[in-house]
Amino acid sequence: MIATKAYAAYNPVTPLAPFDFDRRAVGPHDVQVEILYCGVCHSDLHQARDEWGGSIYPMVPGHEIVGKVVAVGSHVTKFKAGDLAGVGVMVDSCRVCDHCNQHLEQYCVEGMTGTYNGLERDGKTIAQGGYSTQIVTDERWVYSISPKLDLKGVAPLLCAGITTYSPLRFAGVTKGTKVAVAGLGGLGHLGVKFAAAFGAEVTMLSTSKSKEADAKQLGAHNFVLTTDKEQLKQYKGYFDVILNTVAANHSYDTYLNLLALNGKMIIVGIPPKASEVPAGKMLENRRSILGSMIGGTVETQEMLDFCAQHNIVADVELINMQDINEAYERMLKNDVKYRFVIDLASLK
Ligand code: NAP
Numbered sequence: 001m002i003a004t005k006a007y008a009a010y011n012p013v014t015p016l017a018p019f020d021f022d023r024r025a026v027g028p029h030d031v032q033v034e035i036l037y038c039g040v041c042h043s044d045l046h047q048a049r050d051e052w053g054g055s056i057y058p059m060v061p062g063h064e065i066v067g068k069v070v071a072v073g074s075h076v077t078k079f080k081a082g083d084l085a086g087v088g089v090m091v092d093s094c095r096v097c098d099h100c101n102q103h104l105e106q107y108c109v110e111g112m113t114g115t116y117n118g119l120e121r122d123g124k125t126i127a128q129g130g131y132s133t134q135i136v137t138d139e140r141w142v143y144s145i146s147p148k149l150d151l152k153g154v155a156p157l158l159c160a161g162i163t164t165y166s167p168l169r170f171a172g173v174t175k176g177t178k179v180a181v182a183g184l185g186g187l188g189h190l191g192v193k194f195a196a197a198f199g200a201e202v203t204m205l206s207t208s209k210s211k212e213a214d215a216k217q218l219g220a221h222n223f224v225l226t227t228d229k230e231q232l233k234q235y236k237g238y239f240d241v242i243l244n245t246v247a248a249n250h251s252y253d254t255y256l257n258l259l260a261l262n263g264k265m266i267i268v269g270i271p272p273k274a275s276e277v278p279a280g281k282m283l284e285n286r287r288s289i290l291g292s293m294i295g296g297t298v299e300t301q302e303m304l305d306f307c308a309q310h311n312i313v314a315d316v317e318l319i320n321m322q323d324i325n326e327a328y329e330r331m332l333k334n335d336v337k338y339r340f341v342i343d344l345a346s347l348k
């Protein structure tokens with residue numbers, strides 16, 4: 001067993017606090033990663049506070065994990081001690097269903113094993129995430145990281161990165177596609193970077209006027225303040241794709257109205273409350289709404305390699321583990337530029 005220090009949510013209401021536990025010993029197919037940085041995803045907050053229901057405590061959140069390999073099992077082929085490595089939102093799946101065979105493990109027919117807030121496949125051990133000093137994971141769910149990239153900026157790629165890369169690829173975004181990204185937070189800022197890197201014409205849809213200059217610096221060509229009706233009017237029926245990363249409860253109407261003929265709104269944000277689907281707005285312009293969850297193991301590695309080639313990392317604010325509760329409060333005020341990343345040296 002591997003002694004691990006962490007921060008955990010003990011229930012939905014009290015602040016996260018120190019928690020010590022043991023990781024499993026390294027098995028033949030496992031990789032042990034000493035965690036150096038872990039991103040803070042809005043999903044961590046939703047789950048720590050049980051906003052989606054069914055949370056399991058104590059819960060060590062964190063699924064944007066990067067670090068250094070310290071040990072590998074005897075059958076591991078992809079890694080050796082000293083390599084940089086990442087772990088994302090999944091740590092296992094059934095491995096035999098149709099979806100797993102297509103490397104779409106996030107849609108495993110039996111359900112994927114999340115990095116935290118669920119049970120491991122033994123049905124007993126609570127999976128614990130990256131607000132911790134060590135993780136032990138089967139190598140299929142461990143990714144190689146180029147030493148060329150700034151490591152703390154890589155951490156958010158493991159969730160926010162793949163969650164925006166995958167649906168933009170799936171929607172066929174390419175040179176000239178008119179893409180809007182709704183919500184300039186952790187996901188949104190990487191969505192803008194990817195859409196711009198794919199050659200799209202990118203528009204930021206934001207509720208924060210103060211983020212306009214940043215949006216443009218990140219690669220957006222246009223900025224629309226969605227609380228301003230006049231600005232919205234100019235983009236009625238305009239976009240081929242809207243990537244909706246909004247974390248708070250909101251109505252879909254505003255965004256659907258902006259979709260062109262056959263336009264698609266891709267939902268990646270998971271607000272606590274379900275939104276209504278306005279039928280009239282969907283019939284108009286033959287619009288559609290689709291959802292997308294992270295990305296599979298092969299696509300996650302592809303995304304990381306793309307980032308190494310194009311020098312894409314997240315814009316981060318480094319925090320100590322002890323600052324996590326304040327970081328959650330700031331995230332709720334949309335006051336993040338554009339991802340908090342925990343420096344795990346603060347726990348050692
Ligand atoms: P985040 O950093 O908090 O960003 C969310 C952004 O939403 C905010 O920065 C804000 O941008 C915008 N926003 C906030 N309140 C709003 C409102 N009332 N109306 C419109 N926009 C509003 O969160 P994140 O980490 O990027 O995560 C975003 C969502 O994606 C979360 O719900 C998370 O759980 C979910 N998620 C899903 C997946 C998946 O696999 N599908 C993976 C990861 C995360 P502006 O200031 O620009 O308006």
Ligand code: ZN
Pocket residue numbers: 041042043044063089159160
């Ligand atoms: Zn996440």
Ligand code: ZN
Pocket residue numbers: 093094095096097098099100105107108109110111
């Ligand atoms: Zn499966």
